Amino acid sequence: MTGLIRRDSRYARDTGRQDITITICNLLPVYISGGKVWLFALTVCRFILQLSSCQVTSLVQANNVCRQMCGLFAGTAASYIISRAVKKIPKDGVTQGFKRNLFKLARLVPSIRKEIETKIAATEKDIEEDLLKLYTLEGKDNPEFIVQLPGQGLTNDVIISKLEDYLRLGSYRWENNHVSGTVYHGGKELTELNTKVFSLATWTNPLHPDVFPGVCKMEAEVVQMASELFHGNDRTCGTVTSGGTESIILAVKAYRDYAVNVRGISNPEILVPKTAHAAFDKAAELLNIGIKHVPICSTTMKVQLNVMKSMITKNTCMLVGSTPAFPHGCMDDIQGIAKLGLRYNIPVHVDACLGGFLLVFMPKAGFEIPPFDFSVDGVTSISADTHKYAFAPKGSSVLLFSDKKFKHQQYFVQTNWPGGIYATATLAGSRPGVVIAGCWSSLLHFGLDGYTDITRKIINTSRLIEAGLRNISGIFVFGEPQVSVIALGSKDFDIFRLADILNKKGWSLNNLQFPSSIHICVTYRHTEEGVVDQFLKDVAEAVDVIKLSPQEHVSGAVALYASSQQIPDRSLVGDIIAIYIDTLYKTTKRDNADGTSKPKRKFGMHLNGSVDLNNK
Numbered sequence: 001m002t003g004l005i006r007r008d009s010r011y012a013r014d015t016g017r018q019d020i021t022i023t024i025c026n027l028l029p030v031y032i033s034g035g036k037v038w039l040f041a042l043t044v045c046r047f048i049l050q051l052s053s054c055q056v057t058s059l060v061q062a063n064n065v066c067r068q069m070c071g072l073f074a075g076t077a078a079s080y081i082i083s084r085a086v087k088k089i090p091k092d093g094v095t096q097g098f099k100r101n102l103f104k105l106a107r108l109v110p111s112i113r114k115e116i117e118t119k120i121a122a123t124e125k126d127i128e129e130d131l132l133k134l135y136t137l138e139g140k141d142n143p144e145f146i147v148q149l150p151g152q153g154l155t156n157d158v159i160i161s162k163l164e165d166y167l168r169l170g171s172y173r174w175e176n177n178h179v180s181g182t183v184y185h186g187g188k189e190l191t192e193l194n195t196k197v198f199s200l201a202t203w204t205n206p207l208h209p210d211v212f213p214g215v216c217k218m219e220a221e222v223v224q225m226a227s228e229l230f231h232g233n234d235r236t237c238g239t240v241t242s243g244g245t246e247s248i249i250l251a252v253k254a255y256r257d258y259a260v261n262v263r264g265i266s267n268p269e270i271l272v273p274k275t276a277h278a279a280f281d282k283a284a285e286l287l288n289i290g291i292k293h294v295p296i297c298s299t300t301m302k303v304q305l306n307v308m309k310s311m312i313t314k315n316t317c318m319l320v321g322s323t324p325a326f327p328h329g330c331m332d333d334i335q336g337i338a339k340l341g342l343r344y345n346i347p348v349h350v351d352a353c354l355g356g357f358l359l360v361f362m363p364k365a366g367f368e369i370p371p372f373d374f375s376v377d378g379v380t381s382i383s384a385d386t387h388k389y390a391f392a393p394k395g396s397s398v399l400l401f402s403d404k405k406f407k408h409q410q411y412f413v414q415t416n417w418p419g420g421i422y423a424t425a426t427l428a429g430s431r432p433g434v435v436i437a438g439c440w441s442s443l444l445h446f447g448l449d450g451y452t453d454i455t456r457k458i459i460n461t462s463r464l465i466e467a468g469l470r471n472i473s474g475i476f477v478f479g480e481p482q483v484s485v486i487a488l489g490s491k492d493f494d495i496f497r498l499a500d501i502l503n504k505k506g507w508s509l510n511n512l513q514f515p516s517s518i519h520i521c522v523t524y525r526h527t528e529e530g531v532v533d534q535f536l537k538d539v540a541e542a543v544d545v546i547k548l549s550p551q552e553h554v555s556g557a558v559a560l561y562a563s564s565q566q567i568p569d570r571s572l573v574g575d576i577i578a579i580y581i582d583t584l585y586k587t588t589k590r591d592n593a594d595g596t597s598k599p600k601r602k603f604g605m606h607l608n609g610s611v612d613l614n615n616k
Helices: 002-033 037-053 059-087 094-106 110-134 156-167 188-201 213-229 244-261 279-287 305-311 334-344 404-410 433-470 495-504 531-547 557-566 570-584
Strands: 237-241 269-273 290-294 316-322 348-351 379-384 397-401 412-414 422-424 485-489 510-512 517-521
Touching: 110 570, 188 433, 213 237, 213 397, 213 433, 237 244, 237 404, 244 279, 244 316, 244 348, 244 379, 244 397, 244 404, 269 279, 269 305, 279 290, 290 305, 305 334, 316 334, 334 348, 334 379, 397 404, 433 485, 433 531, 485 495, 495 517, 495 531
Parallel strands: 269 290, 269 316, 316 348, 348 379
Antiparallel strands: 237 397, 379 397, 412 422, 485 517, 510 517
8 A cells, every 4th residue: 555655656756747748738838938038047946946846866857857848948938039030020921031131141152242231322412412303492502491590680682582492492493383392282373372371380389278268169169170071079089280190199198198008909000091192101210010911912002901800900999091092092891890899999090191181072072972071980080181182281180080099199298307297288399370260270271162162173083084194005003092192003013204204294193102003182172173184194195205115224213213212121222212311411521601512423223113292
C-alpha cells in the first residue's frame, strides 16, 4: 500500500508539472506578444517554485523537467519572434515590402547612390527653375523678395500695389474658368459681401466667448443649419473647423479616445477605403494609431465591402466611406458600410468634405442619390467643407456627430494649468472669427433656393462633360461619377501627356496615381456659357495630337510625377516632395538697401501635378 501511495504521489507530481508546463506554454506567448513582460517573469518564478517543491527522485525525471523548461522557453521565444515578424509585415504586402527593401539595399551601393543623388540634384534644379518662373512678374527677369522689415512702414497704397503684383504671379487665371476645383464660386456679389464681413469681424476670436459672443452664436447656427441639411436630429452636434483635414483629424481623435476610454481598446485602428483622403493617413500618423486601407473595385471605384468586413478586428474603432472619393468622384456604399458598423458596433464616418454641400441639395434639384447622411442608421459622423460648395471663405468646414458622447472625445481640456482651466473644441486655440462670420453670411446669402439652383447647374454641367468625354475615342471615364468630379484614363497612351497639353492650353487639372489618371472637379465657374464646349474641344484636339505618336511619354515636371509611381521605395518620392516644399519657402540673400533681394540662383517648380494641391 505504501509503495502504491508513493507511485501515485510521483504520478501526481509529474502530472502537475505537465499541466503547469502546458498552461504556461499556452499563456506566455500571449503575455510576451502583448508586452506584459512582468507577467512573464512572475509566471516563470512561480513555475520554478512549484517545480522545486516537487522531489526529483531520478535522473530521468530531472531530464524531463529540463526538457519541459527548454520547450517552454523555446516555444515562447518562437512565438515572440513570429508575432514580431507578423507586426512588421508591410501594409502593402510582402512582395512590395521586399521590393522596397531591395531598393533600399541597392541605394547603399556607392555607384547607385551617386546616380540617385545626381538625379535628385537635377530634379531639384528643375523644381527651382519652374518656381522661379511662377515668382517672376511678366516683363521682369527675376523676382524680388522682401526678407526684412522695412525701416519705416509702407503706405497703404504701396502695400496694396505690391499685393496686386503678388496676386498676378503664376500662369493660371482662375477667373478664366479653366481651373479644376480650387475656386468654387468667386462671384462679384459674394466677394463684396465677404469684403464687408471681413471689415466688420477682422478682430474677433471665439476663444473669448465673453468678448465675442456674437461669433460663437454664428458658429452654433452654422452647425445647426448643417445638421438640418444632413438630416440630423435633436442629438446631432458639431463644430466649425479650419478645413476638411482638421475635421477628419478631430473625427479620428474622437473615435480613438472613445475606443480607449469607453470601449477599452488598447490599440485602436481605423479602416478607410484606398481612395479615402490622405488626411486620414495624416490623422493616423499624428494620433499614433493604426490605419488599414481597404481595396476598391477596379470597375466601380468603390470600396469593396466584403474585404472591409474581413479586415475588421477587435481593434477597429472607425469605418470610413467617401461621398464622393476625391480621385474618381465615385461614392462609396454608405448604407453597406453603416450596416457593418451596426453589426460590429463600430462608429461610421462619412467624409463628405468634397461633395457634401452639393449632395444635400441634389434631391431638391431633381437628382437621385443614394442615402449617405444621418438618415442612414449607423452613420455617426460627417465632415463637410463649407469652403467648397457652400462657397464660404477658405478655412471653413463642419464636423457633425450623431451624439455628444462622440463629440466630447474630440475636446481638449486641461484643468490643472496655472494659467486657468484651458479647453478647446478644435485643434486651434485662437481662431479667426472672421472666417466663421464669412461662413455664416455665405449660408444666409444663398439660402436653400440659391444653393439648389447652383447645384442644378453644377451637376448638369458635370454630366455634360462626362457624356462628352465618353464620346472621345482613346480615353475612358473611371466608374460612374455621381457628383462633380470626372476622372480620365487611357489604355492607348500616357494620360499625363493629355494633362500636359491641356496645361499649355490654360487648363489646370489634377493628376492622380495608382492608376495613372487625371480629373476635373467641376465648380460654379465652369457653368458659364462656352466653358464646357471649349473644354471638350481642347480635350478632343489634344487626344488627336497624342494619337499621332501614342508611345511617347511626357517630359518635364509632369514626367517626374508619372515616373514616381514606379519607385518602390516611397521614401525617395518623399525626399523629392520635401525638396519641393523647401523650395516654396526659399528666398535669397538680401542685397538691396530697401530690404528686397534678387535671387543668386534659380528655384521653383511647376505646381500642377507635382504635389497634392487638393488641400482641405
